[in-house]
Amino acid sequence: MLDSKIPKGSLNSKWEDYKGHCKLVNPANKRSLEIIVVGTGLAGASAAASLGELGYKVKAFCFQDSPRRAHSIAAQGGINAAKNYQNDGDSVFRLFYDTVKGGDYRAREANVHRLAEVSGNIIDQCVAQGVPFAREYGGLLSNRSFGGTQVQRTFYAAGQTGQQLLLGAYSALERQVALGNVKMYNRHEMLDIVKIDGKARGIIARNLINGELERHFGHAVLICSGGYGNVFFLSTNAMGSNVTAAWKATKNGAYFANPCFTQIHPTCIPVSGDHQSKLTLMSESLRNDGRIWVPKKQNDTRKASDIPEEERDYYLERRYPAFGNLVPRDVASRAAKERCDAGYGVGTSKQAVYLDFAAAIERYGNIEVGKRQMSNVSKEEIIKLGKEVVAEKYGNLFDMYAKITGENPYETPMRIYPAVHYTMGGLWVDYELGTTVPGLYSLGEANFSDHGANRLGASALMQGLADGYFVIPYTVGNYLADEIRTKAIPTDHPAFVAAEQKVRDTINKFFAIKGTKSVDFYHKKLGKIMWDKCGMARNEKGLKEAIEEIKALRAEFWSNVRVPGEANEFNPELEKAGRVADFLELGELMCLDALNRRESCGGHFREESQTEDGEAKRDDENFSYVAAWEYKGEGQYELHKEPLVFEECKPTQRSYK
């Protein structure tokens, strides 16, 4: 039976009560307790820094050449917090409510409420660290709005918010490294968990420079390794983003929750050809000012500028007048797919819609004319002023679009299409962020806890930092308080020896295959199966086919992949092989989960379950639960259900109309 360990009491008092009653570890004991942190993005870096500050002995691992490279850095738009600096009616309750509703009532209320409670502290902490958030002329912080909400609660640093927050957490981490509280292992990849007497007690990591396998002991292990969107091959994730750490945890007994909940982001640059290696996101913040449209006529081949206003279909504004272009991501993505599938797509591939700034440029131009008290201003002058304002707000994003596509977005509307962006599913964790393996924790995107079936924009950064700065320092202490008598276990313990041997055997197996196809060849094939059959729309037939196709592909991979080079050297192909092998298992589980969940909710759209006008239709009677899957051997999983109870947010049909 899954125990989510939600504290008793009313929703607003749970976290205060927990903090008031959890066990503490005295400073002298902290010095002899070791914590391993796998991954150093927002969640991992903030956790490692905070735990180092508390005096624990921390070892942190990342596969990149520096913790500053983690993919949190690519987050563009912003971070939410219930500060209500804008006096527009925001509150902890509203942020909590928006997040649960945005997640289509598939998140755990208690966790989400805690997230909203600590959101303000995150902004305070980041500002104190020197994170240069955008400010108004009076010197105070600026906010903007994001999808799925009606208040302005998003803090931002141009289109580089993730970068600035990560560099803040990275600085805090490096400060602890300098103080000797954290030991940093760059270019190391965790390849297995070591369990002793049922508890997580360490990891096996490969030094990516020389290929050596290393054993590391820890009284607790924190998996902060991000999401698994790269199972689709093409996604907005970094090339190295992978599920390996979380998957090894799964194979060691940690349940994997809601794997089919993946977020397809509506505003990405469309695929341009077979060579494509990744997709690039254009921040959701662009939807604040940009208007999304397609031609009213099918297969219209005219240039955007030749299509007159009355022949354009602003379909989001038409279908969802209340939220317009700011509907949540899942809704916007499906609406784009619907238009393209119906033959209204634009561009050479016809798999794209327009994101148009012409109206915003003119509007801002007129505002500037007013501000500067100018008269007799020509249209050209207004447009020029408007472009300057748009450049200040979104310049870096427009530049990026121009570099990738060779088109000027100030002159012609951008072409966008949905792409895999974020994974709400992940390791199942209880209120304390503990997995089903004692001593094994999971933070940030790697866990499943806060976003339900759909994440709202600017909430990923919030969750990563909430988990790392403000949750784990309390909850891991509650566990470690009972471990103060556990001496560091020497790494010649048989459990370490066996785990290392298992890793070595897998590596040797890769080299022994000597097949004919590269790792990428199989990764692309897997990605295509996942995108076609477990992507924006899913149905029973497709999912069943996908499961069989993935099984066959996995067998072929293990008999015909070619991994060049050697084990004891810097070998990126070997790294990729290990990650794709894990994706080939996870992909099957995602399809199983999607098949099991015969309802539509958030990013999970089952074609069999929709309303008359094509909106997602939830089935609360039968599926108001977290699906937590237990690994029982290759391709074998047992489903455990954690019922979701809603005390404050009564589930309703989500409407943004």
Place this chain on the structure above:
Amino acid sequence: MEHYNMNLTLKVWRQKNKNDQGRFETLQAKNISSEMSFLEMFDVVNEELINEGKDPIAFDHDCREGICGMCSMHINGRAHGPWDGTTTCQLHMRAFKDGDTITVEPWRAGAFPVVKDLTVDRSAFDRIIEAGGYISVNTGNAQDANCIPVDKTKADLAFAAAACIGCGACVAACKNSSAMLFVSAKVSQLALLPQGHPEKHSRALNMVAQMDKEGFGSCTNTGACEAECPKEISLTNIARLNREFIGAGFSSEK
């Protein structure tokens, strides 16, 4: 935009590990689309090398959207290639034409030893940050974020300096392999903000000392760093670092 395909000759630096002497290898890249990114062109070349049973070219990359700072190729003598303000991953093949020969080297600097082929070790940058590239504030210490208003002009300048992605192009571009632009960007960001003031003297002194210890060269104000920086970090940050450093030297009590 017109698309076209091209055939290219690549002269790529191959080096098995840091002890190997290394050499240029000439390779052909065929049927490269002008829509590919520079790294996607390398993906195509590597796929062929693997299919031929050869060792693919090792290169650093991760986000492929110009922000993580991991990619690091010296292309035709320029850090990150011919486009201004652009990382290697955002450089697209329409910058080249059919029949071109492209020379690709790793970052060249004593403080960035080669790991393999085009991959170098930039851990010296982490150690410079460890020396003082932070504000000493533990989690939980912070007061309300709006307690200290920050002059918007200074906040914007701090942000512009904070845009540094730590890729190392400034070092690779510098004839002295100086890391002054990198160091000055961090020192500036924190010195411009009131939160960074209490430690501004020790920060400037300690970070510069660590930079010297790592073996980076001196700055002779040539400006190659600024010209090649993919994030267009301004040379004025170096001037600000010099002021901070000299000011610290006069007023430090250590």
